[in-house]
Amino acid sequence: MLGKTHALVAVLLTAVLGFGIIEAGIAAIFSLLPDADLPYSYAGKVFPFSLAVNRKYGHRTVTHSLLSLGCVSAVAFFLYFLGIVGLNFAKAAILGYSSHLVLDLLNPTGIPLLWPKDLWFILLGGRIVVGELTEQAVFWILLVLSAGYFGIECFGFTNFGFGGGLIGFCR
Numbered sequence: 001m002l003g004k005t006h007a008l009v010a011v012l013l014t015a016v017l018g019f020g021i022i023e024a025g026i027a028a029i030f031s032l033l034p035d036a037d038l039p040y041s042y043a044g045k046v047f048p049f050s051l052a053v054n055r056k057y058g059h060r061t062v063t064h065s066l067l068s069l070g071c072v073s074a075v076a077f078f079l080y081f082l083g084i085v086g087l088n089f090a091k092a093a094i095l096g097y098s099s100h101l102v103l104d105l106l107n108p109t110g111i112p113l114l115w116p117k118d119l120w121f122i123l124l125g126g127r128i129v130v131g132e133l134t135e136q137a138v139f140w141i142l143l144v145l146s147a148g149y150f151g152i153e154c155f156g157f158t159n160f161g162f163g164g165g166l167i168g169f170c171r
């Protein structure tokens with residue numbers, strides 16, 4: 001998936017789950033991290049090790065595995081237990097990273113969840129091709145839905161049965 005789709009889905013997930021705007025930003029950032037193995041991705045442009053990881057392992061390998069998710073989760077909770085970050089930071093980071101992996105499972109390529117084992121997984125038939133019409137459609141549908149959702153919640157029309165998750169988001 002494209003970075004914008006990952007970030008949008010991460011923001012929407014945090015909103016629906018009742019997190020605040022800060023956590024939404026954290027989730028969005030962490031939703032971009034797995035693609036640090038691509039030098040031209042958002043994360044790849046920031047992280048200096050991007051090219052080295054790409055050359056050694058390729059795209060969608062170590063950073064798209066349960067191993068990397070476990071490491072990110074462990075570091076996030078370690079920082080929480082040290083009192084450096086809050087619990088919601090840790091949860092948002094893990095949520096963002098996880099959402100990336102789930103979205104990439106929807107692509108025909110899939111991801112090697114059990115890396116270093118070379119076993120690739122897809123979800124729902126892997127029908128969403130990166131950057132092509134299906135992903136663009138998913139992105140724009142999510143964007144329009146979220147604009148409506150945020151609009152309803154943020155402008156005080158909260159009695160539409162959508163739940164209260166986004167109320168805190170708009171304060």
Ligand SMILES: [Zn+2]
Pocket residue numbers: 001034035060064100104
């Ligand atoms: Zn990816």
